[in-house]
Amino acid sequence: MRWEIPWALPLLLLVAWLGWRTRRPAERPAAVLWVRTAGFGSRLATLAVRPLEVLPWVALALAVAAIARPQQGVRQTETETRGVDIELALDISPSMAAEDFRPSNRLAVAKQTARDFIRQRAHDRLGLVAFAGTAFSQCPLTLDHDALTELLEGLDIGLAEDGTAIGMGLATAVAGLKESRTPSRVVVLLTDGQNNRGAIDPLTGADLARALGVKVYTVLVGRGGVVPVPVDDPLVGRRTEMVRMDVDEETLREIARRTGGRFFRAVDPAALAGIYSAIDRLERAPIHAIEYREYFDLGPALLGVAALLLAVYLLGSTTWAFRLP
Template sequence: MNFPSFGFGSPWVLLLLLALPLWWVARRRRPPSAIVFSRAGTLAESPRRGQWVPRLLFLVRNLAIAGLVIALARPRSGGRTEESLSDGIDIVIAFDLSSSMLAEDFQPENRLEVARAKIKQFITMRKNDRIGVVAFSGEALTQVPLTTDYPVVLAAVDNLQPGQLEDGTAIGTAIATAANRLRSAPGRSRVIVLLTDGVNNRGAIDPRTAAQAAGQFRIKVYTIGVGSRGLAPVPVGRGLFGLRYENRPVEIDDSLLTDVARMTGGRYFRATNAQALDEITREIDRLERTPARTHTYTRYTELFRWPLGAAVLALFMELGLLAWRAPLL
């Protein structure tokens, strides 16, 4: 027995209410008692005085029984379980935090700030996807495991800064760390979005070997090379007025990133400016769509206290009537 906003946890208990009409019929067929008054004075005053007492007792007794049965049936409101099909993906974003991400070839911001803004925009476009974050430079570290708590993911991306890890670019370690987070994920679609601006120069794991292992777990790797072509102002140290920059050649291993993506069924993108990076994140969003079954749970508000309270009140009324003018039954 369910209604849009009301139902019973154990509706079969309500069958006990059918015993009440049977009791009524049996009571009507029972011969009336010869004496229905407990006090002779009452009988002397009036033959009809006090006849309402047995009727009221019968009424409150029915109310008490009905209240107890309804309470046992667990009335509740506001809850339901829904099952629906939605598009869900398990995604780990591997974000490069090497010092070269401070290069200022994405004017007016550096690579880090532009990449951070576009990745946050990519996260806000997701729905029903579980997202994790892995930061890497000379080593890799999981910042956020897979979750649908997008505010937590966005806060973690906001806190990413060069210098948090040993400097360098360990692409293979980043892929292996992200793949380790995804290999036991329950979803059918698993994706690594790896964003870097350099070449692999640190770590004990070869990027192609890590990509091959990720492919064995059916994990796709989408690689993004962040950086303009030619020369870019790159930080080389600190001076009296902050970071000191020098124009140096932009080195991104396009061949390696292309191989990593191809080996896993993903794609490689080269982002030479903020607009290109924006288009890349939108294209990745369009590429990966896999139906996933989800459940929506709403907590019930238990209402058994109301019928139980009514039953207790009716019981006390019956006891009070019996103490005041108890008929002989």
């Protein structure tokens, strides 16, 4: 709270002094016409009238306070940021079901770490692309991170054709950033295999990203080689098979190099979480907070209360035949 005219506040001392100077002497009780002037009834009447005597002075004090214009402020903070637009490109090919990230598979761990990453980027627009044999945009760039998280949860193996179209996934993510006007645009590409499908090869996608000024961080998940993969057998149900999975680390490194990003290798859940944290630190934009204050004048409300008190005083004076000595 603040006072627009604080020099008017000393007038309250004058009001208090006048009230003290004009107070009714204790030995001269108020006259009450409709009750007895002695005994218990007289004491009740005196107690009822005495508070009434101070109402004009309280009303005057409120009027003086209103002259000083007390104002209540409402603070509003607006965050102004340079902004980072980030597309998350996530591999959902069948190989992401490999269970070398026990107790979960690769896709479950990737989704969990992506959720944590989204929570840390409160002021950035994020989008989501999924790819396997084909690629599609699951969510365009948005600041609605709750909706983005729900759409991330909806991703699962089998939503796209079998295969790993890394180039198509990268090109789709870059296309999602094409209309962005922010100075910093980033793709985080996560995969566990090598490109074997799609009309666009990974390095062509990298050249497209570089031409548009998009930085690509590539993340290779899994150890490669022979890994446990669950298989649904119609005869015996689900069982685990050891399957050889080859990776193409060199291509992912080259994508990052051409676009000015970085390559990361995640062989366990802790390493993957650390990679997202590292990317979060690398792509931090400065945030400038601008604070606004809007003030509401309380003077009219105080005048309203003062008028009400005067009305009560006048009504009581008329009803009880109250008079000053």
